[in-house]
Amino acid sequence: MNRVAKRRGMNHDIIYVGVDVHEKESQLAVLEKGGSILLEERIPTNNLHKFISSLPGEKRVAIESVGFIHPIYEKLSSVPKCTVSVANPNKLRLISQSSTKNDSNDARVLGDLLRTNYLPLAHMRDEETREKLFVVKDRVNYGTRRGHLRGTIRWLLKRRGIDLGKGLFGREGRERLRALRLQEIDIRLDELELVESTIERLDGQIRDIVSKDTRARLVDTIPGVASYTALFVACALDDIDRFPDSKHACAYLGLVPWLDQTADMTHLGHITKKGDKWLRRNLIECARVAVRKDPHINEFYTRLTHKRGEKKALIAVARKLVSYAYWMLKKNVTYEELSPWR
Numbered sequence: 001m002n003r004v005a006k007r008r009g010m011n012h013d014i015i016y017v018g019v020d021v022h023e024k025e026s027q028l029a030v031l032e033k034g035g036s037i038l039l040e041e042r043i044p045t046n047n048l049h050k051f052i053s054s055l056p057g058e059k060r061v062a063i064e065s066v067g068f069i070h071p072i073y074e075k076l077s078s079v080p081k082c083t084v085s086v087a088n089p090n091k092l093r094l095i096s097q098s099s100t101k102n103d104s105n106d107a108r109v110l111g112d113l114l115r116t117n118y119l120p121l122a123h124m125r126d127e128e129t130r131e132k133l134f135v136v137k138d139r140v141n142y143g144t145r146r147g148h149l150r151g152t153i154r155w156l157l158k159r160r161g162i163d164l165g166k167g168l169f170g171r172e173g174r175e176r177l178r179a180l181r182l183q184e185i186d187i188r189l190d191e192l193e194l195v196e197s198t199i200e201r202l203d204g205q206i207r208d209i210v211s212k213d214t215r216a217r218l219v220d221t222i223p224g225v226a227s228y229t230a231l232f233v234a235c236a237l238d239d240i241d242r243f244p245d246s247k248h249a250c251a252y253l254g255l256v257p258w259l260d261q262t263a264d265m266t267h268l269g270h271i272t273k274k275g276d277k278w279l280r281r282n283l284i285e286c287a288r289v290a291v292r293k294d295p296h297i298n299e300f301y302t303r304l305t306h307k308r309g310e311k312k313a314l315i316a317v318a319r320k321l322v323s324y325a326y327w328m329l330k331k332n333v334t335y336e337e338l339s340p341w342r
Contacts, residue, residue, distance in 0.1 A: 015032060015057055015059055016111045027103035052079050206227050222324055254280055256272060301316075324340055
């Protein structure tokens with residue numbers, strides 16, 4: 001491979017490699033410092049690290065973040081004289097608009113943006129944080145499935161004109177459902193019980209993780225924030241020093257309004273909804289609880305409700321909770337020690 005590289009003129013101190021990653025095969029574009037393309041190749045994704053390691057000189061590699069990027073990133077990072085940068089796909093789309101969309105162009109664009117220092121970088125969490133986040137995401141998925149099953153059961157009853165009253169999913173309610181002897185209801189109740197047992201196991205696992213995680217324990221002291229959301233926030237923010245201030249942390253989670261500014265006119269729109277939508281929903285639910293638990297937050301919420309309405313007030317409370325979490329993690333203090341109301 002080195003002989004092939006030299007024959008193609010790849011005897012440079014630094015080369016830039018753009019990789020358009022796919023599950024089976026990946027497209028590569030190798031560029032020199034001036035931007036000239038030295039090599040374009042399509043290789044099996046499993047052989048990516050071997051190909052990169054065979055290239056001469058110092059290698060700077062740009063790959064776009066995909067769902068299975070972490071093992072690829074770790075393998076490439078282990079290659080000697082290789083620096084790997086992972087592109088943020090959302091920001092990348094805003095920068096690289098091309099009328100011709102194909103793998104070759106994508107690989108060239110990645111290499112060119114890296115070469116010119118315009119590549120928007122994605123944050124890469126360490127393995128421990130990723131594993132914690134996987135547990136949280138599992139809890140999100142099973143919680144969503146539980147809600148879907150309950151909604152389906154209610155619809156099946158409505159379709160048949162059956163009204164069993166409230167409390168359908170308590171012990172007595174489930175007995176009433178079983179007494180109907182309807183297969184479509186029984187099947188979903190069986191699945192619901194399995195899902196709920198899994199949720200209970202995940203909740204126990206999350207409580208155990210939070211008890212050993214210093215950062216999540218700090219967030220857990222905020223009124224209205226339970227272990228589940230505390231771990232979610234701690235893992236999502238991860239390295240708190242990457243945010244210059246709490247406003248950037250709130251923006252990262254999509255809790256700030258769109259800004260449209262032209263000359264001397266400024267218009268604020270709806271929240272951007274960037275980041276994880278499930279974390280954002282959790283934070284808004286936590287805001288509802290915090291309003292009831294903390295008199296200082298309740299005062300803030302009541303004042304804002306009169307001015308802007310309940311929905312915007314709740315989002316503002318959720319934003320405030322994230323701001324509290326930011327400064328607590330930054331200063332390594334609990335909610336009581338932070339005393340944000342003073």
